[in-house]
Amino acid sequence: MRPRYIDTGAKDTRSGFGAGLLEAGEKDPRIVALSADLMSSVKMDAFAARFPERFFQCGVAEANMIGVAAGLATGGFIPFVGTFANFATGRVYDQIRQSVCYSGKNVKIAASHAGLTLGEDGATHQMLEDIGLMRGLPGMTVLSPCDYNQTRLATLAAAQWEGPVYLRFGRPVVPNFTAPDEPFTIGKLQVLLDGSDGVIFATGHLVWHALQASYALEAEGLSLAVVNVHTLKPLDVAGIVEWLEKAPVVLTAEEHQVYNGLGDAISHVATTYCPRFIERVAVQDTFGESGKPQELLEKYGLTAAHIVAAVKRALERAA
DSSP: OOOOOOOSSOEEHHHHHHHHHHHHHHHOTTEEEEESSOTTTTTOHHHHHHOGGGEEEOOSOHHHHHHHHHHHHHTTOEEEEEEEHHHHHTTTHHHIIIIIITTTOOOEEEEESBSGGGOTTOTTTOBOSHHHHHHTSTTOEEEOOOSHHHHHHHHHHHHHSOSOEEEEOOSSEEOOOSOTTOOOOTTOOEEEEOOSSEEEEEOTTHHHHHHHHHHHHHTTTOOEEEEEOOEEESOOHHHHHHHHHHOSSEEEEEEEESSSSHHHHHHHHHHHHSOOOEEEEEEOSOOOOSSOHHHHHHHTTOSHHHHHHHHHHHHHHHO
């Protein structure tokens, strides 16, 4: 009998980060937090209230914030910098590359409001290229948890991980379905559902949609595994290869551009170790637009129904 994941109470993943940051701060006095005038939006307010001497409001000066964080890391602190994903990557790419990654600084970049589900703020703020930008940086670890509980655990894991970390999460309220005490291991796949007819590798908000797609296909007599790739770098290469070798069809699902994200990461493993055709559910080389999160997921082809259709295309190709 396959497990049935249910929504235990929808929450926003940014609040999972806020809870994790506060908990990490209570455990380790070296942890400090920096905000670029978005303390409440990124849910750093509880940490700031509890540890005002360890919170730094940098204002609308993201590049400076990264530099300050690198300096604090040099002094032995563990800084978490928090802002929107478009500001956390595109606006300060040079500073992250030079001051954090090149120098190997222990800085944690907490990026909220990622992807299409940012919603009404529109294309300028809907960062869909950040995974590719951060995966390309030497030494950067990239995490994309799937719900509130896992974002909290990912934050705690990032605090203990030595070296630069990019932690991606979002604004909308989404299903919270993983266990609050489930082990989170950086660099390891999380197999949520087993399956014999294929595998769906998913990350972030689309993990829930992948689960719903698998359940819908089960009603049609198909068994699709769902694997949560919460760590996009370092990849669990051995775990991915195991699925590539045994799954009749392979799909990826992500709230990111079709280029340079999860799909390309899995494809790189496939071309290196186990050549396979991979069906991809992602944003198809376009910018987003203003709208309700669910409406945008529908329009840009990122819902459970779109994953079901992609599975059927893959099965037809493999027949």
